[in-house]
Amino acid sequence: MGMSTVTAGRIYRGQEFRQSGEQYRLAFEKFPFVGLAKTYNVNAQVGDSAACATALFCGAKTNFHRVGVDSTSDGNLCTGGRPLSSLIEWAQRAGKATGLVTNTRLTHSTPSAAYAHVLRRDWESHTDSTGCKDIARQLVEDRPGRDINVLFGGGRLKFMPSTATDPVDSKQSGERSDGRNLIDDWRAIRGRHDRRQRHYVYTKYQFDNLQPETTDSVLGLFSPSHMSFERDRNRGPSGEPSLAEMTVKAIQILSQKKHKRGFLLIVEAGRIDHGHHVNSAWHALTELAALDDAVRAVLATVDPSDTLVVATADHSHVFTLGGNRTPRGTPITGLDSQKDINGVPYTTLLYGNGPGYVPERNITRLERTHDSEYRQETAVNLRYETHAGEDVPVYATGPRSHLFTGTFEQSYVAHAISYAACIGHYRNQCQRPVEEVKAGGDTYRPQALLVVLGVTMAALRARQLGQW
Numbered sequence: 001m002g003m004s005t006v007t008a009g010r011i012y013r014g015q016e017f018r019q020s021g022e023q024y025r026l027a028f029e030k031f032p033f034v035g036l037a038k039t040y041n042v043n044a045q046v047g048d049s050a051a052c053a054t055a056l057f058c059g060a061k062t063n064f065h066r067v068g069v070d071s072t073s074d075g076n077l078c079t080g081g082r083p084l085s086s087l088i089e090w091a092q093r094a095g096k097a098t099g100l101v102t103n104t105r106l107t108h109s110t111p112s113a114a115y116a117h118v119l120r121r122d123w124e125s126h127t128d129s130t131g132c133k134d135i136a137r138q139l140v141e142d143r144p145g146r147d148i149n150v151l152f153g154g155g156r157l158k159f160m161p162s163t164a165t166d167p168v169d170s171k172q173s174g175e176r177s178d179g180r181n182l183i184d185d186w187r188a189i190r191g192r193h194d195r196r197q198r199h200y201v202y203t204k205y206q207f208d209n210l211q212p213e214t215t216d217s218v219l220g221l222f223s224p225s226h227m228s229f230e231r232d233r234n235r236g237p238s239g240e241p242s243l244a245e246m247t248v249k250a251i252q253i254l255s256q257k258k259h260k261r262g263f264l265l266i267v268e269a270g271r272i273d274h275g276h277h278v279n280s281a282w283h284a285l286t287e288l289a290a291l292d293d294a295v296r297a298v299l300a301t302v303d304p305s306d307t308l309v310v311a312t313a314d315h316s317h318v319f320t321l322g323g324n325r326t327p328r329g330t331p332i333t334g335l336d337s338q339k340d341i342n343g344v345p346y347t348t349l350l351y352g353n354g355p356g357y358v359p360e361r362n363i364t365r366l367e368r369t370h371d372s373e374y375r376q377e378t379a380v381n382l383r384y385e386t387h388a389g390e391d392v393p394v395y396a397t398g399p400r401s402h403l404f405t406g407t408f409e410q411s412y413v414a415h416a417i418s419y420a421a422c423i424g425h426y427r428n429q430c431q432r433p434v435e436e437v438k439a440g441g442d443t444y445r446p447q448a449l450l451v452v453l454g455v456t457m458a459a460l461r462a463r464q465l466g467q468w
C-alpha cells in the first residue's frame with residue numbers, strides 16, 4: 001500500500017460514491033499525524049513482506065524472507081539467526097489480550113512475523129518446512145501464538161492432515177504430511193484461556209453466531225488457502241466474513257471488561273499486495289476499499305480518546321498514476337487524454353513490471369480496462385510484479401500518535417507502539433495513577449490503544465487515561 005495505491009484507491013472509492021474522486025478521503029487519511037517509513041531489509045534494497053513485517057512487529061530489520069528472526073548467522077538451519085520477540089508477545093507479558101486478523105493465510109509471511117521464527121517464509125506447514133518446526137505448528141504450540149485470543153484468517157489446509165478433506169471444499173485436502181490435525185490440537189491447548197470458551201469456526205454462519213461474551217479464545221479459518229478477494233466473496237452462511245466484520249468481532253471479544261489491561265490487535269488487508277502482483281489494479285484498489293471499510297468500522301467501535309490507531313504498509317509496489325492534463329473525474333481505471341507516439345491510448349494506471357507486459361500495444365486490448373480481469377500494462381515482462389522500494393506512509397491517531405512523524409526506519413513503528421502502550425522495553429516506564437500507587441500491588445491499567453497497520457493493522461487497548 002504505497003502512496004500511489006492510496007491516491008488511486010482514494011479516487012476509486014470517491015468515484016464509487018459518484019464523486020469525481022480526487023477529493024475523497026479514506027478513513028485513515030483523516031488521522032492527524034503522518035510519517036514515512038523506510039522499508040529496505042538488512043540485505044535487500046527493496047523489501048519482502050516477511051522481513052518488512054518483522055521490522056514492523058518485532059522492531060528489528062532482518063534479511064529477505066526471514067520471519068521473526070534477526071539478520072545474524074548463527075548456523076541454525078531453521079532460524080538462521082536469533083529469534084525476535086514481537087508486539088504480540090510484549091502485549092501478552094503486560095497482561096493484554098491479543099488478536100491477529102488477516103485475509104491471507106494465518107501462516108502467510110506478514111501475520112506469521114507476529115508469532116513465528118523461521119529462516120524462510122514458505123515453511124508454513126510440515127510439508128514445506130524441510131524438517132524445521134513449521135509456522136502453523138509454532139502458532140498452535142508455542143508462545144505467543146498459543147496464547148493469542150483471536151485468530152481470524154485463511155489457510156485451513158496448513159493445519160489439516162493430508163488424509164482429511166476440507167469441510168467446505170470437498171475437492172481439497174489437508175497439506176500436512178506429518179498426520180497432525182493442528183485444529184484439534186489448538187482446541188486441546190491447556191493454556192491461559194478458558195477451554196469452555198474456546199471456539200473453532202470456519203464459516204460465515206458460525207462466525208455470525210460467535211458471542212463475544214462467551215468467547216475467551218477463537219480460531220477462525222475461513223478458507224482452504226487465502227480468503228477470497230472482497231468482491232468475489234461468498235457472503236452466504238457457508239461463505240466468509242469480510243475484513244471489517246472480522247475486525248469488529250475481534251475488538252468486541254478483546255475489549256470485554258475482563259481484559260482489564262486492554263488489548264493489542266493486528267489486522268492485515270493482505271490481498272492489496274496480491275492484486276498488484278498480477279498487475280490487477282482493480283483488485284488492489286477494491287481490496288484497499290475493504291481496508292477503508294475496516295478502518296471506518298474500527299473508528300466506530302473503539303474510543304478514539306483511549307485508543308491508538310496506526311495504519312501503514314509493509315512495502316510499496318511498482319504502480320504509478322500518470323496523465324497529461326487528464327480531466328478531473330476521469331475514471332481511475334480508464335485512459336489518459338493523450339495517446340502514445342503510435343496513436344494508441346494508454347491507461348493512467350500502469351506498472352513498472354509484471355505479467356501485464358504487451359509486446360505490441362494495441363487498441364483492442366484497451367476496450368476492457370474497467371473489467372476486474374484487466375491487467376494494466378508494464379514496461380518489463382515478469383511472471384509476478386515486484387514490490388517497490390520507496391518509503392510508505394504511516395498514519396496515526398489517538399494517544400501518542402504524534403510519535404509517528406518525520407522519516408524513520410520501519411522498525412521504529414514497533415518501538416513507538418510499545419512506548420505508547422507501555423509494553424516491551426517500556427513496560428515499567430509508565431507512571432501509575434496516584435490512587436493505585438497508594439493502594440499498592442500490581443494494579444496499573446495502561447492506556448487504551450489500537451494500531452492499524454494499513455496492509456497490516458494492530459490494536460492495543462486499555463483503560464487509564466490520566467497519565468498521558
Ligand SMILES: [Zn+2]
Nearest residue numbers: 049273277387
Ligand atoms: Zn508481495
